Amino acid sequence: MQRFPIPKTVRLSGRRVRLVVEKSAVLNRDTMGLHSPWNGTITLDSALAPDQQKATAVHEILHDLDTLVGTGLSEKDVTALASVLFAAIRDNPALMKWLMG
Numbered sequence: 107m108q109r110f111p112i113p114k115t116v117r118l119s120g121r122r123v124r125l126v127v128e129k130s131a132v133l134n135r136d137t138m139g140l141h142s143p144w145n146g147t148i149t150l151d152s153a154l155a156p157d158q159q160k161a162t163a164v165h166e167i168l169h170d171l172d173t174l175v176g177t178g179l180s181e182k183d184v185t186a187l188a189s190v191l192f193a194a195i196r197d198n199p200a201l202m203k204w205l206m207g
């Protein structure tokens with residue numbers, strides 16, 4: 107049981123992006139999530155453990171933002187940055203509260 111429900115949408119640079127959890131035919135062992143910036147959707151594999159879904163959401167959000175601002179990050183870049191960003195968020199609840207305050 108997750109402590110908090112997965113939000114139905116996230117706000118990314120002023121855009122409302124839907125977070126969809128499903129077992130999709132396009133998701134497989136190597137693809138745990140997808141982002142579709144043109145229709146404003148991030149899809150997470152329903153088969154993932156809760157922490158994997160969260161890490162995948164951060165990963166797909168970085169892809170979405172990368173596409174939006176045109177930084178041209180590689181898959182390797184996004185994977186590395188998402189991993190350390192997710193860890194920084196999880197390891198710093200006081201920072202998150204401060205940023206939100």
Ligand SMILES: [Zn+2]
Nearest residue numbers: 165169181184
């Ligand atoms: Zn990726």
